Amino acid sequence: MVISVLLAPLVVALLLLVVAPGRGAEVLSVASSLAVLAGGIALAVATVHGHVVHGLGGVIRVDALSAVMVIVIGTVASLATSAMGRTIAVTADAASRRRAREYGVLVQVFVAAMLGAVLVANLGVVWVMVEATTIATTFLVGHERSRRAIEASWKYAVLCSVGIALAFLGLVLLYFASAHAGAGPRAATLDWSGLRALAPHLDPKVTRLAVGLIVLGFGTKVGLAPLQSWLPDAHSQAPAPVSALMSGVLLTVALYAILRVRTIADAALGVGFLRTLLVVLGLASLGVAAVMVIAQRDLKRLLAYSSIEHMGLVALAAAAGTPLAIAAALLHVIGHGLVKSVLFLGAGEVHHAESTTTMAEIRSLLRRRAALGGVLAAGLVALAGLPPFSLFASEIAMFRAEIGAGLGWAAGLALALLVVIAAGLLRAGRQILLGPGEPAADRTPRRAIAPLVGALVASAALGLVAWPLATLLHAAAGVLS
């Protein structure tokens, strides 16, 4: 049934072990991503009215929130795999073919691990899957094998593994608390729905320790400040499609775990504890992003810091926690996935054409490469949170929900930081896009530009009419309340 479509990445990963790198491998990779997207839509239809789909003897548990995440994964993966042939050069020599094969397989394993994380019932297995994404992406980050790429991938693997070890410790404590929740040790569970049912009886002291560790642990993987130090390095050194997947969706997969834990924490501890923690992490992330975006000289690092910003915004909405805030946060996750993928893939094309991503060395793209420049211009406008793109709509909705939840001061502070970041993004855009120049001879092919334009159009359309997603987003927010 539907779930089996989601095995596509694993099947394709196995196929790519035997299929020669090149056109065929690309087609298979894109097909796998489209299958995931289709599966996500089918799951959305199945869960939008509050149904929960179970599978594999209770290991799989899919509700509307999982469906939203599968759709985001499928969308970003489709964009990322469509750009595979542009980034990974397959030449005749054996080493390059081996690396291209490794790349294709690992991308599929990476997507499969993210899917696993959002489809399983047990929070311990969610953790296992999130750690599996780190393992799958370490070599992808270091794909270039340059000194910088190796440095980035080492930092990434060690810091994320160490950070997420905290989350596991937190889950162990939560499991321990559930064993002493009055229903006997046999009722001990790490299943999300089971924990939610037991939540009012969990020991508050142990649960507070557990939730703090879980949020810091997964927060490392989300890239929330002050745990973000690995993120700009990893996201800027990885090949563009991998950066798109990591920024556009991996961060939010880790955030998904925090959203799930929030419902348990709120039922056990009241809303105050986690709200304070998330407000602090969210505002710190926005602050770090603001400082770093303004001073940034590298296009990919600029985009990486902007991801920290957007995760901070979503963390603030999660702190507010009302159904409206969560629905807006999920719309933001979708919009960010689309726009950030477009920009990272666009930055990949810039690197392809200009052999650099240092912004001072890139000039007048709108004149010299009109199509690519246009895509980057629209993407930066969208990322800065300007209409008509959906990030504008979701930011407004998140701020309104935060004010409604009594976090008006935090929303005000966030808005001020957002203005600073938007100014930084637009300044960067002016630097690389404007200026005189002659059209370049080597134009970016239409095949590479078309998916990016499609994603931008989708993002604008979502900003103007939230239908048909609105019902699904509200259903997903309902799951968490």
Place this chain on the structure above:
Amino acid sequence: MTGVAGAVIDLAAVAVLVVGVAGLWRRDLRALVGLLRVQGMALALVAAATAATQHDVGLAVTAVLVVVVKAGIVPTLLGRVARADPGARESAPLINVPSSLVLAAALVGLAVVVGAPLHALDPGRAAALAPLGLATVLVGYLLLVTRRRALSQVVGLLVIDNGVALMTFLLTAGVPLIVELGGSLDVLLVVVVLRALLGTMRARLGNVAIDELRELHD
């Protein structure tokens, strides 16, 4: 809990922490890997003795898994790296050995304070030992942040992981088997990936201390 098994658990749990602290003291990378193997065995002993007292088949499977992965494959993989670079020593830890031992003592104290609510919730003998696991985690972090060689950092990561595992055995007689299996596989793969990355690093850059990698910054 029967007397003998209880005593085994007590001793082995203490051994896990002591071996972790010894890791702060030894600077020979091969000795460090040897300590990791001993820690894996002590951890397996805790799991096995707990499984025996509670007649828990899942935990017995876990104990075997711990022996194979944490006392077997992982130290062997890392040992090969250490041997490829004979005489390799932690050149100059960021904090000298006596200071790190003092810090470790402070961390053990911290673990006892932080772990108090755990014992309050479960007054049993095993839960009383939980601060040992917490202290092992903290000592692992200390090892990780104060050592400069890549291999020592991997050992620090694994000491943290062993500390968390010790907590699971003491507090809840392990986690559900599916989580345990997945977690062990993750640990194994992380070590494989980091080892391969070490190989690439050595091939491309020679023997570097991690803090010499400083090209990426803003």
